[in-house]
Amino acid sequence: MSHHTTTQRNTAAIPFDAPKNGWQPLGVNEVALDGGLAGDLQELNTNVMIAHCDSWLEREGWLPNFDAAVAGGLPDERRGREFSDSEIYKLLEAMAWEFGRSHDERLRARFEAVVARVAAAQEADGYLNTMFGRPGQAERWSDLEWGHELYCAGHLMQAAVACGRTMGVDHPLVAVATRVANLVCTEFGQDARGGVGGHPEIEMALVEFSRLTGDSRYLAQARLFVERRGRGVLAEIEFGADYFQDDVPVREADSLRGHAVRAVYLASGAVDLAVEDGDEGLFEAVQHQTLSALAKRTYITGGMGSRQWGEAFGLDFELPPDGAYSETCAGVGSMMLNQRLLMASGDVRHADAVERVFYNVVATSPAADGHGFFYSNTLHQRELGTEVPADKVSPRAAGSLRAPWFAVSCCPSNVARTLASLGAYVASKSGHALQLQQYVNGRISTEVPGVGSVSLRVDTAYPHDGEIVVTVLDAPGAEWTLSMRVPQWATGALLDSGDGPSPVGPGYVHVTKAFTTGDTVQLSLPMRARWTWSDERIDATRGQVAVERGPVVWCLESVDLGSSVNLVAVDTSVPPGDRDGRVSVTAAVEEPPASDWPYASGRTERGAPSAQRVEVPLQPYHSWGNRGATTMRVWMPELGSASGE
């Protein structure tokens, strides 16, 4: 990790900055995705999801709250929860990254219109929040536990960072955010009231804002927020202090814990701070917490949060498929956190984690048409959901069908800003080197430090297919290193850099030479369906098996099975079928005899030897629930596995 101690301005179109002696993310304008699962999702975001969010923010009154603030209509006319302002900011951030990529002037015009309405509501001293401070409203900063004022301020700053890096630092939104940031520093500075925000977010926002503006005061304020936390500075709540990570100081904790989104947002901010400060102790603490959570508190999908109560991490190996909360926003946060750790440490485990959570959580949330979202992402849907009307707000979207909008609607705009900035996750660079982290069909053009302009084309149908061909479109004559990630699951991968295929193991493979136009490097990842079992310490999936193919987790839906998935068992003596990516398993469905009491002095056995086997198609987990109400399971009991013999 890095050790630079002065804050530097960085105005590249990157969602977050990184240590100067580590890996640098590329700007959203430097990576062009062209189709494939990731590219199609980004295009759906461009064409549908951003407008979907925009329309619901108008319709639900969350954006008009700013107009009401200007017109003096608050608090009577205010609509939405205490954090609704942040949704406008996350949409602005999404729009800014999208503009940085596409330079779409219609999008820019809408962006400016929204910014103007937000800016008009800012008060003379810089305060900007539609929920607090007016007659009839609670006082400013009077509810740090639940009020989300600092959280909203953080998202405003992040929108301003995106805007500053794609439209220029002189944009009015940056000025608005500067006034907010200054007020936060005044109110919560060293000699001020103390306190932290109940929902972390301000920490990474302040670090980024200091990077954008070059003002180290914001970095200092982030440091105060990170270091104050974990000492019982917030009031006691029924969920317990670990809910908002106020139980143990950041640098002393052993694992991620409590509310999952809060946990990964705080950890992301702490990494940003550690990187800026060159604080190895803090960095190592957060990396340890993250790796521990990956090893013991993460679903096979990469999802985090196994308790609906408190939307929280469970304890180690407490990972019930049907109890999985795995909130979409925790998935977004895990991408942010692992990408930050990756850039600073170069540890491939974080890139693997980004890939997994992207394909199996973030990509799972939006409906195929972009007009619905999962808030939580269960791994076992036991009952059919009820239809969610396309024009009705859902509380938080339980059940097997995505909802267009939620009362707590944090996920849609979070997915939108992530997809708009997805290019920044694809590759990174360092001195004389470029790293391909994620494989998407498209083009990459960037300045490689010490080398000059490099332009590559990546041809792949990944993750449908494992062939990845990198062609150099343009490169200076100098020698540099192209590194490509071999995922942990890819046993038997081959690399051909011109001399024929050679076996390569998981981690990064490096090709160093003076690349010239037309040079190709081909990585072949073995893409076939495979069985996956869980660690024996995960009680909830004992005797069950899952199917993965590449980085994608698959699942069984009752719409394919013809009956509830609750009575199925799979025959693992027959390998999973895989005909060009159409995956299937051999399964039996048996209804046990009726019983008055489900506990008895004899083992029950799933699947008698005589049980009829049928071949059943699986679906990629990210696409489940797109064909009407269905039951679904990722983990499938093995035939005969109920018994120990």
Place this chain on the structure above:
Amino acid sequence: MSHHTTTQRNTAAIPFDAPKNGWQPLGVNEVALDGGLAGDLQELNTNVMIAHCDSWLEREGWLPNFDAAVAGGLPDERRGREFSDSEIYKLLEAMAWEFGRSHDERLRARFEAVVARVAAAQEADGYLNTMFGRPGQAERWSDLEWGHELYCAGHLMQAAVACGRTMGVDHPLVAVATRVANLVCTEFGQDARGGVGGHPEIEMALVEFSRLTGDSRYLAQARLFVERRGRGVLAEIEFGADYFQDDVPVREADSLRGHAVRAVYLASGAVDLAVEDGDEGLFEAVQHQTLSALAKRTYITGGMGSRQWGEAFGLDFELPPDGAYSETCAGVGSMMLNQRLLMASGDVRHADAVERVFYNVVATSPAADGHGFFYSNTLHQRELGTEVPADKVSPRAAGSLRAPWFAVSCCPSNVARTLASLGAYVASKSGHALQLQQYVNGRISTEVPGVGSVSLRVDTAYPHDGEIVVTVLDAPGAEWTLSMRVPQWATGALLDSGDGPSPVGPGYVHVTKAFTTGDTVQLSLPMRARWTWSDERIDATRGQVAVERGPVVWCLESVDLGSSVNLVAVDTSVPPGDRDGRVSVTAAVEEPPASDWPYASGRTERGAPSAQRVEVPLQPYHSWGNRGATTMRVWMPELGSASGE
């Protein structure tokens, strides 16, 4: 079930009345427990728990709220949650049953002192609640969803029923409750505002109060409350309408669902109503719902509620041990519900359910010293709890240590009133017949209809030992039937009614003769530790085994194992040890190798053939957590069971 349609006064010392042509519970004054697990618990209640509750109600200000109401100090001086008044009423109920049993005049004096403070707070029109209706408080009946006014009114009536049946119907508390009941009928009658209480309780209270007073108006009001419910009459809440059973009308539902305590309380009231009305359709609907919940939504302990979020039932076969909520109050409610169904139907499954939930949930809640309680009753404690100070209120008691009192402190007083009235669960009677439902050492004296005074002594160390000897102390010369329950688990039971032992199967065994003094009947239930497996549809306990002995579920605690229970596996090829009730299993403990990611393309196997086996003592589940912080599990992985082969 019964078909009498006129309301009759019944002033026997019974916690609830029953159909006249079904089985009648005995009064608390007709059954004397003498030691044993049940008797010792009742004695602990007499000597410690009732005074413990009383002292915390004073100390936390919940009882002084009534004094503040009189002195005009509300709302400023009010303490406790919106339902705190009900805790005073539940304590009064416990005291009344206790007095009915013991005739302790010091207890009576304290009872009268508390009643006087409650009565003084009643308003001129009969309204009595410290939370609503005063200047600065919310209006009366303005929050039916969460306000608990009808719930508190119901508990007041139940206290009055207990008082009326043990101290006489002319007691002032009955008059206080009559004014409350009349006001409820006025406010919520046929032509009034409509509505139901968010937390059921008023339904069974009104039926009982009509039975006590002979006033059928209260029965009619109970009918209105039961029939109104399930039609979306309460406002939408985030938990969903099923949380308070307002999703489906009572007589149309398929299973118990939603908040577990609410569900079993409503069902209990519906049974009372069905019995009074001779409403077979309603009765059968509720019995079906209860039997379905027992077959598919109940833990091996008899505990109900598998979701912490909403304190709710899960779906069928969603029964995670570590996610078990199994609230103590749901256990109390299951006893009430199943005992009501038992009296009306004679179906032994309900008596088995009462036994199971009493020994494994209700008996689990109180600490060995009577000064602490579990609110929820997990089946798998993964981490050591933190000490709960003896003088500090806990939110709801999570963790492995009981707490003296809770912010939501419904359980201590609920346990107290149940233990005080425990005698009423022991036996029942009908024409020319007496049924022994639960086996406790002690004496039973009652009037058997059509026979006359019967007096029995029961000698047993049940459930430690399975020998039960019933000796007739006194009986008229007439012929009558003594029925004894053979629990479902008791394969190989023997009955000796004077002619030597004969095998008897589960259900009721009957001995009919003209009993004379000195006659004995001996039932021998096989009391040895046994393995129990779960239905294959319960994913969360696949590949795991539990140990039961008689009606008692056992568990493994880390204080006996010397290491966390999370790494243990048991060898089921060695039968569980049982040396005069000291139960043990043969187990291996192995720490798997460290891993970055807990999912892999190979099965993990718990317990290599070489793993060292040790014999580990188990503890009765009801006694767990009495020896300091510990981890604990009821379901134990089987050696080798992680694999399907």
